[in-house]
Amino acid sequence: MPAISNSQSDAGGLWVSVAVAARRLGVAPATLRTWDRRYGLGPSQREGGSHRRYSVVDLARLDYMAALIRSGSSPAQAAATALAREFTPQECAPIATRPATVIEGGAAQGRIGGGNVVATPGGDRRTRGLAKSASAIDQTACASIISESLHDIGVISTWDELLMPVLKSIGDKWELRECGIEVEHVLSTAVQVELSAFAFKTATEANRGTVLLGAVAGDDHQLPLWAMGAALAEQGIRFVHLGGGLPLESLSDVISRTGPRGVFLWSQLEGSADADRLDGLPSLRPNPRIVIGGPGWRNTPPRGVHVADSLGAAVALMSEIIAD
Ligand code: B12
Structure with a gap:
């Protein structure tokens, strides 16, 4: 079968981030960066050094490198062999339709995410x-x-x-x-x-403060907001879920009308929200405290705006704010 090149794989338009490639292989993103730096097994697409994307050929090569290491090769040997090898379209096909990577003479290889079942390594x-x-x-x-x-x-x-x-x-x-x-x-x-369902059922008993929850304009990812609502209700804190795609003007309006103790704003899509713009929210007395979360924020938030990096951290911050 003829080998496949990166330009052919590009025709399929499938380029993935370091995070996805790492999860796909079951290794840390730092390991992939090391393989790139030390052995030249990097992503084919680099845009100004920031948007590094792996093609299906890159993924097949990394998969092969990982299988060689698992079967006993040193990383340097595995990298040299993987770099010298060409990959057929079948080897670059989506995992669900491709045979497992097996190294001749090596141990039988398991494959992450095989078949149609979603991979959850280490899951219970x-x-x-x-x-x-x-x-x-x-x-x-x-x-x-x-x-x-x-x-x-x-x-x-x-x-x-x-x-x-x-x-x-x-x-x-x-x-x-x-x-x-x-x-x-x-x-x-x-x-x-x-x-x-859990959030509203639990909220009937909630009697502490009120927190507004919303996702920024252009962003429809709302699941972390529902997780926030349910976790706040569990702490006895009331919430109002304002949904996704929330323009800052609407948020300002609700803040003025309801005088909440806290506001939590989510941004999921890369670069979808500018933290600088939060300066424009109305100043009320007492001022609602703002907490932001999600991977989509760019720029440093204005003073007084807190950044949470997990559900637990966001709920703990809101709980402190309500107790103030
Ligand atoms: C469910 C989902 C959807 C659903 C949302 C449904 C709903 N009711 O919310 C729907 C189908 C609408 C959707 C649409 C789209 N989606 Co979507 N979606 C997802 C998915 C599977 C889960 C989203 C989620 O809830 N993530 C929350 C947690 C699980 O993930 P996280 O933010 O990375 O978590 C980190 C931190 O944020 C923190 N954290 C986790 N939880 C919490 C909670 C709190 C409170 C805090 C503070 C921190 C925190 O911990 C993690 C750090 O390790 C993700 C996959 C993913 N990896 O997230 C894609 C994903 C976010 N979607 C993606 C894309 C591209 C889209 C679309 C553009 C697709 C399209 N072409 O139409 C549209 C955009 C629509 C829009 N305008 O917003 C991409 C985003 C890529 C990027 N570079 O930004 C992702 C990553 C999928 C992927 N692997 O490509 N999506």
């Missing part, structure tokens, strides 16, 4: 069950696994240990064209429905 029974149910388009099973977890271990652990890993795996699989958008929709709808 529930994580595997949720990934499997989403892949099998069994939304009822997804909902009952999520609901059971919320009741057993609470919102923050359910988000960190169950929902986040499966959402990320499915996002990666979608980016790698190994599953369709329908799998993501089956899962995200079940997540949204279960988190919101």
Whole structure:
């Protein structure tokens, strides 16, 4: 079978980030950067050094390098062999349709994310069950696994240990064209429905402060907001979910009308929100405290705006703000 070049793989338009390539291989992003620096096994696409993207050929080569290391080669030997090798279109096909990488004479190789099941390395029974149910388009099973977890271990652990890993795996699989958008929709709808049901049921007992929740204009990713709402309600804090795609002008208006104690703003899509613009929010007395989160923020936020890097951290900050 003829080998495939990067320009051919580009025709498919499939270029993935370092984070996705690393998760796909089950190694840290730092390991991929080291393989690039030391052995020249880097991404084919580099835009001004910032947007580094791996092609399907790069991924096949990295997969091969990882398999050689697992079968006993040193990284330097594995890199030299992987760089010298050419890859057939079949070897560069989406994982679901390609045979496992097997090194002759080496140990049998497992493959991350094989078949149609979403990879959740190290996942427990529930994580595997949720990934499997989403892949099998069994939304009822997804909902009952999520609901059971919320009741057993609470919102923050359910988000960190169950929902986040499966959402990320499915996002990666979608980016790698190994599953369709329908799998993501089956899962995200079940997540949204279960988190919101839990949030509103728990909020009937909540009597501390009020926090406004919203995602920035142009961004429809709302699941972390539902996780925030449910986790705040668990702490007895009231919330109002203002949804995704929220223009700052609308947020300013709600702040003026309701005088909340805190505001949490989410931005998911890379570069979708400018933290500088938060300076324009109305000053009221008492001033609502602003917390921002998500990978989409650019620029340094104005003084007084807090940045949270996890659900637990955001809820802890809001709890302190309400207690002030
Ligand atoms: C579900 C989902 C959707 C759903 C959202 C449904 C809903 N009701 O919210 C729908 C289908 C609408 C959707 C649409 C799109 N999506 Co989408 N989506 C996702 C998915 C699978 C999960 C999103 C999520 O909830 N992430 C939250 C957590 C799980 O992830 P995280 O932010 O990376 O977590 C980090 C931190 O933020 C922090 N953290 C985690 N949780 C929390 C919580 C709080 C409170 C805090 C403070 C911090 C924190 O910890 C992590 C650090 O390790 C992601 C995959 C992914 N990796 O996130 C793609 C993803 C975000 N989507 C993506 C894309 C490209 C899109 C679309 C542009 C696709 C398209 N072509 O139409 C549209 C954009 C629509 C829009 N205008 O916003 C890309 C974004 C790439 C980028 N460079 O920004 C992703 C990463 C998929 C991928 N691998 O390519 N999406």
